[in-house]
Amino acid sequence: MDGVHDMGGMHGFGAVVEPGSEVPYHERWEPRIFAIQMLVGLEGLGAGPGGRPTREEMDPVQYLAASYYERWLYSAEQRLLRKGTIAPGDVEAMMARLEAGATPPQHRDPGMAERMRAGLASEYPMDPPPPDAHFGPGDRVRVKRMRPAGHTRCPRYVRGVAGVVERVQGADRLPDRAVYGEEPPAEPVYSVAFRSEDLLGPSEEPGWTVLLDLWDSYLEPA
Numbered sequence: 001m002d003g004v005h006d007m008g009g010m011h012g013f014g015a016v017v018e019p020g021s022e023v024p025y026h027e028r029w030e031p032r033i034f035a036i037q038m039l040v041g042l043e044g045l046g047a048g049p050g051g052r053p054t055r056e057e058m059d060p061v062q063y064l065a066a067s068y069y070e071r072w073l074y075s076a077e078q079r080l081l082r083k084g085t086i087a088p089g090d091v092e093a094m095m096a097r098l099e100a101g102a103t104p105p106q107h108r109d110p111g112m113a114e115r116m117r118a119g120l121a122s123e124y125p126m127d128p129p130p131p132d133a134h135f136g137p138g139d140r141v142r143v144k145r146m147r148p149a150g151h152t153r154c155p156r157y158v159r160g161v162a163g164v165v166e167r168v169q170g171a172d173r174l175p176d177r178a179v180y181g182e183e184p185p186a187e188p189v190y191s192v193a194f195r196s197e198d199l200l201g202p203s204e205e206p207g208w209t210v211l212l213d214l215w216d217s218y219l220e221p222a
Contacts, residue, residue, distance in 0.1 A: 004063055005056040006156050030069040035116075037076045042119040043112065046079025049179040053151035054078050126170030126189060133188040133216070139165045140222035141192060143214065152176045154218045162222040163194040166211065174215050187216040 025031050040046035054075040055063070063071065080086045098104060135141055142162045143154065153175045171186040178184060194210045196203070 003056075004060040005058070025069075027069075033069045033073050033076065037072050038116060038120065039112070040076050040079050042116060045083060045085045046076065047082035048079075048181055049151065051075040051079070053179045056151060126172045127186045129168040129170050129188055130186075133168050133190075135165045135168075135188070135190055135216075135219065135221075137165055137167055141165055141190070141219040142222040143192075143218055144220055146218075148176060150176065151179050154214065155212070157199060158194065158212060158214075161194055161198050163192040163198070163212075166191045166193050169213055172215070174217050176217075189213055189215055190219065192219070 020026070025034075037051055041050065051072065052075075055071045057078070058066070058071065058074055062074075066074065077086075077091060081088065140162055141164075143158045143160060145160045146154070148154070167190070169189045169191055172189050173186055174184050190213070192212050192214050194212065196208045196210060199210055
């Protein structure tokens with residue numbers, strides 16, 4: 001989605017890589033939020049759309065003020081509310097109980113834990129690429145200039161830039177539509193190579209190649 005939620009495609013938000021960024025968690029509550037988010041999806045406890053498009057619904061000021069896992073907490077709660085797994089006010093009521101000294105509720109479900117492990121270990125390969133794919137290895141393509149109204153997996157910083165198809169990865173449903181419950185037909189997904197100079201401008205450092213997996217709907221001949 002365009003806007004503050006596409007921070008990777010905007011200037012002014014500091015370095016992408018920061019000291020400590022390789023550490024998966026910085027607070028003890030963060031892995032619990034990760035587990036809740038996975039449960040919401042794999043156990044069908046929440047309603048769509050998924051976590052990422054739901055986080056893109058956050059108010060921009062709230063989004064920028066929140067940490068990474070605070071945004072995950074927001075999307076998990078919203079999806080649980082949409083499904084009716086929790087009711088409005090349930091979270092606030094539990095917070096009040098805990099602040100008053102109530103013992104945190106405990107839950108043990110070995111079957112659920114095993115389903116989670118199996119789900120996280122499962123592979124979901126794309127369909128084979130169609131024989132009539134619009135582009136093939138070596139073709140020059142350009143990412144369309146567009147401003148999607150909702151969720152998209154096309155980064156803003158690559159729009160309008162030309163690159164070269166390295167390979168056809170397979171075929172998959174366009175996430176821009178699939179996350180909202182639509183069933184679009186599978187379309188080719190390409191691994192496209194871009195020169196760093198074309199994406200980011202000239203630099204004193206040696207150039208490098210950026211590879212992006214992009215759906216057919218995002219591309220046009222260069």
